[in-house]
Amino acid sequence: MSGVGPTVGPGILPGAVPGASAMPDAPSASGAAIRATGIVKHFGHIQALRGVSIAVHAGEIVALVGDNGAGKSTLAKVICGSLQADDGQISFWDRPVAIQSITHAHELGLYTVYQDLAQAPDLTVAENFYLGRELYRAGALGRLGILDRRRMQGETRTALDHLGIRLKTISAPVRELSGGQRQALAVARATAWATTGLILDEPTAALGTRQTGMVYEAIEAAAGRGLAVLVISHDIPRVLGAAHRVAVMRHGLVIADLAAAETNVDEVIGLMLGSSRVPGA
Amino acid sequence: MPNSRSSVTIAAGVALLAAVAAAPTAAQSEAEPYQVAFMAGQVGIPFYTSMECGARTAATESNVDLNWQGPTDWDMSKQLPFIQAAAELQPQGWVIAPTDGTTLIPTIEEQMATGIPVVTVDAPLDEPVELQSIQSNHYAGGQAAAKAMTELTGGTGTYVVVGMTPGLPDIDARVAGFVDDMTASGATVLPVLLPGTDSTKAANLVAAAIQSSPDLTGIYVTHAAAAQGAAAAILEAGKQGQLKLVAFDADPQQIRDLKDGVYDALIAQLPYQMGYRSVKLVADVLSGAVDPATVEHDNPTDFAILNRDNADDPAYAAFLYIGDMSQCEAMAAAAGS
Amino acid sequence: MSGVSEPVVNEVAEAPAEFEPEVRSLTAFERLTRSTAFWIGTALLGMVIVFGLISPDNAFVRPSNLLTIGLNAAQIMILAVGMTYLIGAGQLDLSVGSNLILCSVFSAQAVVALAGSPEQVVSGEYPNLPFAVVVAVLVALLTGGLFGLVNAILVTRLHITSFIVTLATGGIGLGIALVRTGGGNVSYIPRELQLAFGSAKLFDLVPVPLVVAGIIAGFLWAVMRLTGFGLRTVAIGSSREAAVRAGVAVDRHLVKLFVMMGLLVGIAGLLDVARFATTNVAGHQTDALAAIAAVVIGGSSLFGGVASVGGTILGTLIPVSLATGLVIMRVESFYQLIAVGIILILAVYWDQRRRSGMS
Numbered sequence: 001m002s003g004v005g006p007t008v009g010p011g012i013l014p015g016a017v018p019g020a021s022a023m024p025d026a027p028s029a030s031g032a033a034i035r036a037t038g039i040v041k042h043f044g045h046i047q048a049l050r051g052v053s054i055a056v057h058a059g060e061i062v063a064l065v066g067d068n069g070a071g072k073s074t075l076a077k078v079i080c081g082s083l084q085a086d087d088g089q090i091s092f093w094d095r096p097v098a099i100q101s102i103t104h105a106h107e108l109g110l111y112t113v114y115q116d117l118a119q120a121p122d123l124t125v126a127e128n129f130y131l132g133r134e135l136y137r138a139g140a141l142g143r144l145g146i147l148d149r150r151r152m153q154g155e156t157r158t159a160l161d162h163l164g165i166r167l168k169t170i171s172a173p174v175r176e177l178s179g180g181q182r183q184a185l186a187v188a189r190a191t192a193w194a195t196t197g198l199i200l201d202e203p204t205a206a207l208g209t210r211q212t213g214m215v216y217e218a219i220e221a222a223a224g225r226g227l228a229v230l231v232i233s234h235d236i237p238r239v240l241g242a243a244h245r246v247a248v249m250r251h252g253l254v255i256a257d258l259a260a261a262e263t264n265v266d267e268v269i270g271l272m273l274g275s276s277r278v279p280g281a
Numbered sequence: 282m283p284n285s286r287s288s289v290t291i292a293a294g295v296a297l298l299a300a301v302a303a304a305p306t307a308a309q310s311e312a313e314p315y316q317v318a319f320m321a322g323q324v325g326i327p328f329y330t331s332m333e334c335g336a337r338t339a340a341t342e343s344n345v346d347l348n349w350q351g352p353t354d355w356d357m358s359k360q361l362p363f364i365q366a367a368a369e370l371q372p373q374g375w376v377i378a379p380t381d382g383t384t385l386i387p388t389i390e391e392q393m394a395t396g397i398p399v400v401t402v403d404a405p406l407d408e409p410v411e412l413q414s415i416q417s418n419h420y421a422g423g424q425a426a427a428k429a430m431t432e433l434t435g436g437t438g439t440y441v442v443v444g445m446t447p448g449l450p451d452i453d454a455r456v457a458g459f460v461d462d463m464t465a466s467g468a469t470v471l472p473v474l475l476p477g478t479d480s481t482k483a484a485n486l487v488a489a490a491i492q493s494s495p496d497l498t499g500i501y502v503t504h505a506a507a508a509q510g511a512a513a514a515i516l517e518a519g520k521q522g523q524l525k526l527v528a529f530d531a532d533p534q535q536i537r538d539l540k541d542g543v544y545d546a547l548i549a550q551l552p553y554q555m556g557y558r559s560v561k562l563v564a565d566v567l568s569g570a571v572d573p574a575t576v577e578h579d580n581p582t583d584f585a586i587l588n589r590d591n592a593d594d595p596a597y598a599a600f601l602y603i604g605d606m607s608q609c610e611a612m613a614a615a616a617g618s
Numbered sequence: 619m620s621g622v623s624e625p626v627v628n629e630v631a632e633a634p635a636e637f638e639p640e641v642r643s644l645t646a647f648e649r650l651t652r653s654t655a656f657w658i659g660t661a662l663l664g665m666v667i668v669f670g671l672i673s674p675d676n677a678f679v680r681p682s683n684l685l686t687i688g689l690n691a692a693q694i695m696i697l698a699v700g701m702t703y704l705i706g707a708g709q710l711d712l713s714v715g716s717n718l719i720l721c722s723v724f725s726a727q728a729v730v731a732l733a734g735s736p737e738q739v740v741s742g743e744y745p746n747l748p749f750a751v752v753v754a755v756l757v758a759l760l761t762g763g764l765f766g767l768v769n770a771i772l773v774t775r776l777h778i779t780s781f782i783v784t785l786a787t788g789g790i791g792l793g794i795a796l797v798r799t800g801g802g803n804v805s806y807i808p809r810e811l812q813l814a815f816g817s818a819k820l821f822d823l824v825p826v827p828l829v830v831a832g833i834i835a836g837f838l839w840a841v842m843r844l845t846g847f848g849l850r851t852v853a854i855g856s857s858r859e860a861a862v863r864a865g866v867a868v869d870r871h872l873v874k875l876f877v878m879m880g881l882l883v884g885i886a887g888l889l890d891v892a893r894f895a896t897t898n899v900a901g902h903q904t905d906a907l908a909a910i911a912a913v914v915i916g917g918s919s920l921f922g923g924v925a926s927v928g929g930t931i932l933g934t935l936i937p938v939s940l941a942t943g944l945v946i947m948r949v950e951s952f953y954q955l956i957a958v959g960i961i962l963i964l965a966v967y968w969d970q971r972r973r974s975g976m977s
Binding site for chain 2: 673674675677678680682683686687689690693694742796799800801802803805806809812813816817825890893894895896898900901902903904938941942943945946947948949950
Binding site: 116134145 | 844845846847849850852853856857859860861863864865866919923
């Protein structure tokens with residue numbers, strides 16, 4: 001999506017061109033924004049995913065937990081377009097999709113926040129926010145490729161404010177932000193451009209308490225905007241506190257899919273390690 | 282001219298040449314031509330094209346089969362592979378333009394010890410181990426330049442000299458000859474400029490010299506790349522005609538520029554003679570016409586001062602370098618041999 | 619809040635010990651003094667003033683001298699500005715010297731071949747000169763651009779680092795040029811080129827090659843600062859991964875940068891021929907290094923992500939000013955090489971210290 005000319009993201013960014021959203025007209029009540037059914041993936045002899053099924057609805061935060069090697073990251077990579085499944089079906093808004101690549105996933109409205117953030121440390125907050133879909137000046141200047149930095153900075157600030165992220169300046173290079181600020185920025189950027197959902201893989205792994213709080217505020221704001229959010233995390237207490245549902249994975253399968261309100265940390269950990277029984281039938 | 286290189290390469294070259302030197306020279310039958318290897322210092326420049334003309338002319342006259350080889354840069358690390366390859370063919374005599382003063386001394390000594398004649402041209406060895414050295418006396422060349430400059434300017438005023446890089450004995454000698462004579466007659470000579478082979482750098486330094494000395498009278502350049510830079514700098518400063526420019530060598534381009542007024546005098550060497558005399562001497566030694574013991578070591582060639590008056594004079598035609606071998610016949614005729 | 623003496627349990631507490639760095643807006647002055655270009659400019663100004671004071675008759679600061687310095691910096695400036703983009707994107711081009719020779723050889727041969735019949739040319743007549751010059755310009759640009767394209771393809775398709783690729787293509791390019799000329803230079807290039815262009819002056823004052831270099835440098839400065847093209851260039855250098863994930867067509871962008879560098883080399887080659895009315899196949903050995911040094915002195919990061927065209931422009935002027943100043947001062951020109959090397963180290967060292975002090 002490079003090229004000269006006015007380009008505005010199709011996402012939920014305030015001030016975005018109305019009607020450019022990729023959201024369908026009326027998602028059915030039972031329809032999930034993201035649904036994966038029977039996903040299978042091998043790596044040579046290793047069966048990473050053995051028929052995983054999971055659904056995330058619009059405005060919902062689903063926590064994906066499991067011990068190391070359970071297959072959480074692999075599932076995330078399959079849904080986000082980084083890997084191709086060997087078998088199974090993925091659908092967005094009840095429409096089956098075959099996700100070819102990360103860029104394709106972006107086009108379908110699904111964005112991922114990576115552990116390594118994928119930010120350019122020397123670029124400013126606004127520049128990172130708009131990288132790949134920069135705003136150009138109106139008219140002839142825009143056709144020459146001249147950026148509208150003022151608008152990019154303004155819109156970035158607005159987007160961050162809406163998600164509750166407080167940065168005193170957006171014209172400093174991203175390398176000068178704290179880890180939590182950078183993570184929150186990554187979430188904000190993905191939120192701004194996504195129309196279907198967000199996947200976050202260990203977003204607060206290296207952060208302190210206050211910074212973790214900042215990131216979860218952004219995640220909740222994203223869900224509040226109607227995105228389907230899937231969060232992979234090892235911080236069971238924290239993610240359980242934020243999520244609506246929790247899906248537990250073990251040995252390449254989702255063995256339990258519970259409402260967060262109806263379970264607790266001990267039970268979840270027990271399920272992860274195989275020492276508890278799955279509640280219900 | 283530039284410096285020597287890795288001792289590993291040199292050691293290998295030395296070993297190879299030493300092995301070849303052990304092979305005895307064959308008795309020569311009347312009809313068979315003598316195999317002579319001519320190792321040029323740098324090919325593709327008019328100076329050496331003229332030398333090749335002289336060498337081949339002598340080769341034809343003296344029944345010599347000439348193996349002419351050389352690198353495109355004056356650089357021992359590039360010349361050595363050519364010498365090694367030529368040694369494989371076991372020549373009966375050598376003419377070498379040594380791109381470094383010390384590297385080839387051991388091998389030339391070995392060759393001479395087994396009776397294979399080696400003559401050097403154009404540049405000196407640090408020790409006189411070869412049969413004969415045929416080169417311009419570069420110091421005398423510098424003096425000739427001083428003479429030319431004095432004729433143009435009267436010998437007073439301030440002058441600047443453009444060398445190449447530090448440590449090249451023939452260029453340094455060209456500089457020294459000029460500086461010594463000019464200072465002796467009372468002129469001021471600024472510190473030597475050293476732009477290497479970079480024309481832009483030469484232009485830069487000469488322009489600065491022009492800026493710094495309002496009484497600058499003349500500029501003397503000791504090699505071609507610097508000459509172009511200096512000429513450009515003079516032109517750009519708007520001082521063409523006011524500042525006298527004397528340069529070494531008489532390439533066809535420089536001759537034309539001399540006639541156009543860019544240069545005021547050129548110091549022309551005799552590369553043709555270097556090529557001719559060296560090959561002739563080797564052939565004469567091989568045929569027995571000349572006894573090596575009677576050969577004098579130093580055989581310097583002359584200079585000519587070319588200016589706009591005599592550039593077209595047939596008497597000076599032998600001093601004009603040729604650009605390619607198609608002009609060799611004319612040059613040989615002009616050289617009168 | 620409960621009393622200070624009571625322990626606070628099971629509350630999501632603010633962690634006062636945790637430090638949230640203050641990130642605030644920079645004032646204009648701060649932005650200025652943070653830029654390396656500013657400091658290089660200051661250093662250059664200082665050098666000019668010092669040389670101006672101690673040179674006889676203040677010769678150094680005469681307009682003609684300053685403009686001549688610019689003229690002699692023009693070629694490297696054109697190369698260095700293009701190199702700024704490449705280095706900004708995390709690439710290097712070591713082949714620019716050889717490319718320049720190749721462009722100057724081909725374009726010079728074109729002029730000599732087309733400006734008249736061989737007899738006319740040898741005797742100094744050039745009846746078709748304007749046409750020949752136009753063709754020569756196209757030849758130079760084409761040669762340079764193609765050379766850059768070859769570099770780009772080898773780097774992006776074969777995934778070999780640009781350092782190695784351009785080292786190799788530099789050797790190949792020089793070899794081709796030497797084969798074409800038989801090792802010597804192209805002869806009979808019309809002096810008219812020198813008079814009409816190489817040594818010509820605009821308004822009788824400003825050398826034309828400097829004007830050309832200035833226009834190119836100014837344009838590329840604007841592109842880097844103002845356009846998406848410039849932003850993406852440094853984004854790729856800052857984090858290639860981030861650029862890829864953001865949807866930037868990285869390989870295609872790199873191709874553009876290498877081709878642009880090649881075109882700039884073509885222009886520099888034309889300047890070379892026009893100034894000296896000859897090619898210089900034995901020279902240009904250190905052009906790539908001089909260009910890279912200018913970029914680094916000017917404050918761009920060798921690792922990519924930070925690029926300053928303004929800094930580069932100033933960076934090219936420093937070695938030339940130094941050389942000129944030393945000559946004017948009657949100092950042996952050996953020292954100039956030493957001085958430039960020392961300045962390079964000092965500039966990079968000081969810049970690094972400044973940067974680590976900032977964040």
